[in-house]
Amino acid sequence: MGQDDPREKVLLSWSGGKDSAMALLTLQKARTYEVVALLTTVTQGYDRISMHGVRRTLLERQAAALNLKLYQVTISKGTTNREYEAKIEVALRHYLGHGVQAVAFGDIFLEDLRNYRERNLSRLGMKGLFPIWKRDTGELVRAFIELGFKAVVVCVDIRVLDLSFVGQAINSDFLERLPAHVDPCGEHGEFHSFVYDGPLFKEPVQFSRGEVVVRGTHFGFCDLVPNKSILT
Numbered sequence: 076m077g078q079d080d081p082r083e084k085v086l087l088s089w090s091g092g093k094d095s096a097m098a099l100l101t102l103q104k105a106r107t108y109e110v111v112a113l114l115t116t117v118t119q120g121y122d123r124i125s126m127h128g129v130r131r132t133l134l135e136r137q138a139a140a141l142n143l144k145l146y147q148v149t150i151s152k153g154t155t156n157r158e159y160e161a162k163i164e165v166a167l168r169h170y171l172g173h174g175v176q177a178v179a180f181g182d183i184f185l186e187d188l189r190n191y192r193e194r195n196l197s198r199l200g201m202k203g204l205f206p207i208w209k210r211d212t213g214e215l216v217r218a219f220i221e222l223g224f225k226a227v228v229v230c231v232d233i234r235v236l237d238l239s240f241v242g243q244a245i246n247s248d249f250l251e252r253l254p255a256h257v258d259p260c261g262e263h264g265e266f267h268s269f270v271y272d273g274p275l276f277k278e279p280v281q282f283s284r285g286e287v288v289v290r291g292t293h294f295g296f297c298d299l300v301p302n303k304s305i306l307t
Contacts, residue, residue, distance in 0.1 A: 089113035094181035101206035179204040224273035242297035
């Protein structure tokens with residue numbers, strides 16, 4: 076954007092999932108922020124979004140469909156907090172040097188996580204923005220669906236949610252079948268998602284559902300296999 080643009084420059088912490096998408100939509104609707112880039116961690120060796128397990132190729136196509144720049148932070152398998160924080164700090168200092176003083180997150184109600192983020196940002200002289208903070212999670216996910224966003228569940232914690240939910244579309248039927256003990260947005264980590272279409276997208280991100288696997292002791296993943304895209 077031009078130097079005369081009055082909007083505040085913001086970096087958005089991006090998982091590729093529905094809460095990130097709703098945070099992005101909220102920021103853009105406010106018209107007082109310019110989202111300069113999406114910040115995502117990718118696990119080395121797996122070449123996938125950390126925790127979500129989505130392939131880097133789909134992440135890059137997603138950012139292209141949103142017409143946003145993407146900054147990828149590569150972390151090692153079994154990364155420590157020290158490594159994670161050090162690598163994120165490099166990214167944040169890069170953007171701080173380009174006039175970005177705010178980082179936005181799609182967190183909803185986890186106070187400890189918000190406090191952790193704000194402490195780390197304050198050390199750099201930056202601040203956190205939480206566009207969907209304290210929104211009712213049932214209302215939020217229903218709004219996500221009603222707005223026309225499309226997402227698929229890519230990871231579930233099989234200790235709290237049956238493996239059969241992984242690979243399913245997030246729609247009204249999905250919400251009706253969620254057990255009562257599972258937060259409708261999966262805010263406690265019960266499930267994670269990948270958004271592939273919606274009001275912010277130039278075109279859908281094309282993929283096919285692949286193999287379902289269980290990694291470690293309690294995480295089930297559905298592999299999303301990239302299909303041919305108009306954008307690449």
